[in-house]
Amino acid sequence: MKFKLLSKYIKLKNTLEVLFLVGLFSANLSALPLPEIYNLDLKGLSQENISQINLAKQKIISFSETGSKEELAELFGQIGMLFHTIQQLEVAKSSYLSAVDLNSKEPRWLYLLGMVFQQDGNAEEAYNIFRRSFELQPDYLPTLVHLGNASLQKDDSAQAKRIFSQLYLQDGYKAISAEALGRIALKDGQLIEAINYFKEVLNLQPQADRVYYFLAQAYRKAGKKDEAKQALTKRGERFPHFSDPLMAYVKSLNISVHQMLTQGYSFLKAKNYSKAVELFDKGLQIEPDNVNLLTAKGLANEYLGNDKAALALYKKALSLKPTDTTALFNLAVLEEILQNPKRAAELYTKLLTVQKDHIDALAMFSDLQFREGNFEAASKTFASLQLVTPSNSQVMLYRGVSLLATGNCPWGRNILSEALNLDPANGNIALILSVTLAQCSDEAGLKRARELVNQVYASQPSFQSARFTAYILAYIGKFEDAIDLQTQAMFEALKNGGLAQYPDLAVNMKRYRAGKKPDWNWQAYAYEIAKSAPTRKGK
């Protein structure tokens, strides 16, 4: 009986879509009197969210016999909001429809139902629903924003213009209205008006950087190509903000750990580390042993300069899950920052036994080994990294130089040849390869080396191209030319930090003057190009 009573209110608009959302049915399906659409797999949500949903379901079941229509509508609306916030829109839609059926005088459920239809791209339905909501509650201005947007989607510019012009006069809605009025003007070919509206938005809310795209389109149509290009360089993803307490409330219902983690990371990205810690702490209150939260909080603490706290958090995470790759990675990098390369190396090794293709770990570990002069190990780690990033010429370059530094010229040459095939315009690879061709190839290789250095020097005269070209010229006995280029290289080196960092320059200059073939120390060169140790700033 209960099932029949409830299902009367469940509007299942699209059977296929509903089926899509059914999920793997739980074992006690038959025991639940709510339709199957409510029986989602909720793994991944916080315990609190799951409890709220289950409680809401129970309330609906018990009120279905004793409660009034209004009370039941409220419960359907509430459960709709819970599903809305976790983006289960079909269930949310179904719930709001039930709420509206039970209580057609409540504007909130109409508003939220309109939001779901709008997200589905169904502008026609959204418009009608927002209109009903607005009639019931004309002082809730966000409804007008969506009503206007739905009009625009429906291609009803005139109606949209009327709505946004009215809204433009309201405090707090000027920016969002100006943005919409700008788009309407753009569509109608009123380009100066459009440009002015977009500029006004950016003046009111400089962070609304998506508006630069619209501004660029307006400039473009006005024939102002340079201004359009300039605007495009500032283009971003953020829309103008307007206050919408109801949607804010819906969003606040999502208290999943995942949401906190995601939001916390957004704050980390925005460099608001304290706020990030606050969110991670909130998550840890729900799940104190959540390894992801512990690790994320560790990272936020690192940025705040609390290395001790960060170390403790990573270690706690690893005590709970010794194979957690993020915690292992973050701890390893922190150890590098704290100048403990040996401990960092141990952690990277451990991480790579857990996940041998962890790209970031392979990249960091190979760089560390290279920097520490452990070239043989580095060449192997770079080889593993190359397996998972087969098209990365930089990885090949470092792998090649690692091999050269261990004295394996032929293999180094082969790897560098492959890198150059992949990235033929990379001058650095061409220059390094030319030295290997001179050192461990035949006459044809030497000829190729000359071609390479000539090509690079001709297209990019620089310190490095002069230095390597001089080497090759000296190698084939053209000492005068080599001296000229070496002089140029030394001059460039002086301008950029001095000669001391490139000992080969002076040594080889002497050799060129004496008519001797050049000397080249691959290990010294490897140290020269090694990437510096990570810093907190660069993490």
Place this chain on the structure above:
Amino acid sequence: MNKFIALTILFILFTLLPTSELYAKKVPVFIDISDKSGIDFVHHNGMDGHLYFPEMMAGGGALIDYDQDGDLDVYLVQGGILAKSTQSDSFQHNGGHLYRNDGISSKMGYIKFTDVTNKSGIESHFYGMGAAVGDVNGDGWPDLYLTNFGHNQLWLNKKGHFVDVTETAGVNDKRWSVSASFADIDADGDLDLYVGNYVDYSISGHKICKRMGGKADYCSPKSYFSQADRLFENNGDGTFRDISLSSGITKSYGGALGVVAADFDKDGKLDIYVANDGVPNQLWLNQGNNKFENEALLAGVAVNKMGLSEASMGVDVADFDDDDDLDLFMTHMAGESNTLYVNDGSGWFDDKTNKATLSLNSRPYTSFGVVWLDYDNDMDLDLMIANGAVILNTAQLVKGIKLPLNQPNQLLENTGNAKYMDISASQVALKKDKSVSRGLLVGDLDNDGDQDVIINDNNTTPQILLNIVGNSNQWLGLSLLDKTGKKHQLGSTVTLQLSTGKKLVRMVHRDGSYASSRDPRVLFGLGAHQNITSIVVKWIDGTQEKWLDLELGKYHSIIKGAGVKLNEIQTIK
């Protein structure tokens, strides 16, 4: 015999009804001859539960008259086993298949194909994604470029027998390529090659992605790095040089899935448009001297009208609104709409998806192959779209469907005034929710004056759909060929003028859709018109010629130099 009767009844029914009533009366446009055509191909995506990325992205195919007997043969790309190895990726496969069109079988009443893969010499060695067709050495025999998850291959057609010339031609690319386009970008008379590359994925670097509920699902391209595309310039003899870097096309890239070459800004040079998955698309405007600049953002075709990047899969180019410029249609993920970019004549575009009523009907589907075609020869360009999800569908999973990504395909009727109506519901042949469609190949398989369709479905048999309504309207077919009469002039456009003054513009191209190559012939549907005033061809080198008195209802070879030359600066009247 019964089939003949059925076809006759359908034909009579069709001729009695105006086109607008076709869908209302549920008259089928296509008949499905998949199990009778002789094409016994079964696509294998190699799925073994690991949810490897390439397995749900394949594959396309090509319509190619490889034996030059005047009808379209079919090449369908094959997947294979994607096995994990400790050393490197390894692939097992049984290769793509080439089917020869043997014309209409008198016994069956349908066209019949024969598998000639073994005789053809083609041995595709890698996990196939797509195919592009072009006569790279100008010998009049169309050659085949296969894009792969692995090394790509160029198969040179030597009078009907194919030879792998990938290495000697210099067009190898071991990145994961999906779509490619042959286009004469420097207008020097030979075909250059643009290869769209997807992401830096390897089996050894495979990631496990999950959705809500913690269940494993296919990853999105955002889980991997994008790879740069490649551009190869033809040396004139069918060998190529890689000009990717010097041309500027590596300055920006992002998971390319669709590629078309066309003169979007009408400056006489072929540009290249690249549809990218989840990041802004590129419009490489040809600056001359083999240099390109990406002007997609400025031109309004990088992101949709709300400034948002979309997961672009397939793309097609055509003058759908008959205003003498080339527009773009893009296919996207479920939840996003497909997008119509309308050219304002200068190479700048506006997103008019909503206005064309193309938004709501595309949102439930993830669309791949797409082609603008005049299926009913009523003079306007309709849309056919191949759909198939990329996120596992739980309901289908529960039902035990092995690859739970099924979605129905779509046919959208151009209802005039630049609007479209989804008429798929009236089309039984569109296999509702029974397939995971990817490549969409369109051409007149039976040379009867209407456009037929082949859809390469993932991990199953292809759909061979024969058009049974189009040729009841008047039509004109054209092959635009070079002076030797052998080579299709890809990128050339032809303007047909009716006695009413109305003009229709069509471009010769094989590229677009998704990982597929189409019929290079131009087919004008003419509705009830029984004569035309003229056709004017604008060749790829900018010269224009006019032809009069072409007999309707048949295909003509339009050979460069054989028409009446128009002054280059004279406007077409």
